[in-house]
Amino acid sequence: MTESPTLAHVNQPDVVRQQIADFTAAHGDPRSADAGATSTAGGLDLVLRGARVLVDGSESPREVAISGGRIAAIEPLGTGLQAPAVVVLGPDEVLMPGVVDAHVHVNEPGRTEWEGFATATRAAAAGGVTTIIDMPLNSIPSTVTGPALDYKRMVASGQVFVDVGFWGGAVPGNREELRGLHDAGVFGFKCFLLDSGVDEFPPLTPDALQDYLTAIAEFDGLMIVHAEDAATIGAATPAHGTRYADFLNSRPREAENLAIAQVVERTRHSGARAHILHLSSSDALPTLRAAKHDGVDITAETCPHYLTLSAEDVPGGGTAYKCCPPIRETANRELLWDALADGTIDYIASDHSPSTVELKDLEHGDFGTAWGGIASVQLALPAVWTEARRRGIDLATVSEWMTSRPADRIGLRHKGKLAVGYDADLAVFAPDEEFVVDAARLQHKNPVSAYDGKHLTGVVRRTFVRGVAVDGDKPAGRLLVHGTD
DSSP states (O other), rough: OOOOOOGGGGGHHHHHHHHHHHHHHHOOOGGGGGGOOOOOOOOOEEEEEEEEEEEETTEEEEEEEETTTTTEEEEEEOOOOOEEEEEOOOOEEEEEEEEEEEEEEOOOOOOOOOHHHHHHHHHHTTTEEEEEEEESSSSSOSSHHHHHEEEEEHHHHHHOOEEEEEEEEEEOOOOGGGHHHHHHOOEEEESOOOOOOOOSSOOHHHHHHHHHHHHHHHTTOOOEEEEOOOOHHHHHHOOOSSSSHHHHHHOOHHHHHHHHHHHHHHHHHHEEEEEEOOOGGGGGGGHHHHHHHOOOOEEEEEHHHHHHHGGGGOOOOOGGGOOOOOOHHHHHHHEEEHHHHSSSSEEOOOOOOOHHHHHTTTTTTOOOTTTOOOOTTTHHHHHHHHHHHHHHOOHHHHHHHHHHHHHHHHTTOOSSSTTTTOOOOEEEEEEEEEEEEEEGSSSSSOOOTTTOOOOEEEEEEEEEEEEEOOOSSSSOOBBBTTTOO
16 A cells, blocks of 8 residues: 655655755856866876785785776786876785765755765765765755755765765655656665654655555665664653663664564565665574575665674763664674675665764763764774674675675676776775774764774775875765666
């Protein structure tokens, strides 16, 4: 069954068209001056040389040539490729593909005080992330109609430091908008099965989810789902006060487990493609394994905070750690690592979900009132790498989880690999260098981080987007359209 239209007033197309007109009158149309890499006609633009270049799952001495924003050649070190610009890596540096972060909340327009395209993408580049896919909620309007997508692209144009794509939203009443959003180039559609936390983005019921899955199956769309069961959480005792255990109990595993089982069955019956966002409950892993064994087209991601933090270590009043689903116990974390290793969990995404300091309620530390979200796009790679190397997992494997796997699932055909013909999106990474996180020095708009004061290993020294070094002053990223990247 299809739910009746209940889109919030701010999401109505006529309202958004007026916002576009007002923005254009005040600022002009920034889309007329799209940024990007330029090419030296008939030759190479840049050559990078290093003893440790991550290609085809292993490090080797290579020279990487770039032309027109793409990788033109990869040759053994010493070949002597020549270009107007040459970068020689240090002996402690690894050249690796740039991270593809498929789960980032930028929040602009409408809640730019939480984060914005300039700050989010500058932080991404500082963390070796070269592509982000922006979530459709928290901005006003939500990206649930064609005009809303146009408006978001207009606002983002000219201020992104990495390449940016967009998810569309699936909310009650916009079923007929989905095909148009798909044709306009969104990478898929996000929905919630419970209250999203913002009025502009209401949830779908499980029956509506199946209806929407059936709709997008007609054009091979991808549904990405915040999978927590509303009734289960509604029956739990709400969190209040400074005890993290109370918050954890308010978001029980059963809510995630039941919702994921529902998504699996609705996906199975609709024949659509689906993806589970920010999986935190290890109890749901057998359900996903069985579904994949049966051939259901479903994938899952987990996040750096679920892999590196644990409930036992969250301090009283530590609302910087609050996110939904929550960070769970150490034993749960270990099973998530196992599921990455065996392919049950397909990739890692940051779920960068920032807010203002005031909304995090750091002063009172009340888990019931604080905004739920962890800002981590700048720290995702070093956070995961720190924990992975402690477990004996090599950088090539971490890179695969954070570059090629997300790129493949969401349909980024020229990103996620250091290979000829791919975009020259690269990170120069020093995997042995250690640092202590200082939230006040991060590029995120608001100085709040669950990693503040933590010792991490792995420093991103330079980031290249389409062969252009990101300098933090000149936005050189592009806006991506699904199917044409």
